[in-house]
Amino acid sequence: MSADLPWDRPQPHTLDVVVSPEHIDLMRHTNNVVYLQWLEDVAWAHSAALGLGPAQYEALGHGMVVRQHELNYLQATRLGERLVLGTWLTGADKLTLQRHYQFIRTDDGQTVFRGRSEFVCVDIAQGRVRRMPPEFVQAYSGALVLDAR
Template sequence: MFEMKLRVGPADIDELGHLNNVRYVQWVQDVAVAHSSSLGLDWAAYEKMGGMFVLRRHEADYLRSILEGTELTARTWLSNRRSVQVERHIEFLEAGQVVFRSLTRWVFIDRNAMRPARIPAPVVEAFASSY
């Protein structure tokens, strides 16, 4: 399981005084990218392979309002890998309590054909400890 810290700043707050929905989605992507990069799979690595993951489905459960100044722990892990897709789970925790939960389905595509492609062995191996 990969974890990283997030802090809610003034620019993250919407008109209702809590974390903007757009920021949740941005942070889901940021956590996914940080996790992948921590395993040596940054943009350059995917570019060299000629493929990348694209988001196919996104589910989000907003369990409690998150306010400015809140310190969050984001954690992520993977499940249900198939030949061309994988599911990513992300949770945001405040003081150990889950306040947001996301499930995303990512499909690996060939960048030239822009079509689904089998997830390459180096990617499968790098993510093996993330399930």
């Protein structure tokens, strides 16, 4: 079903969610911080699908951490609505990784959110910026999708 949605780019990695009571704030829509959690959830799911989950980060002694987020809330989402969270890797070099996101409400096919994150590679033990290990370069570079927007 997610393949039939109006994605900004081809073949997103997707994750289905339902807006639950704990997501709702005083304004009776999904709280902004929930979208940030969803960014992390779909990014980790995509990274793990590429063979780089938390265990691999730990074993390699390196990880990707957020340097910057851009969040664009386009439409409110409400209790019980079903969403498909989509993400793509859109850029990478030896130190950084760019990821785009698009969240679509399945009932009407409307894009409710778009975002972008820039990640930087760090040495986990030292917390310092480092070049990506070859395993990161191979997995992430092989999954890049050209930015069609």
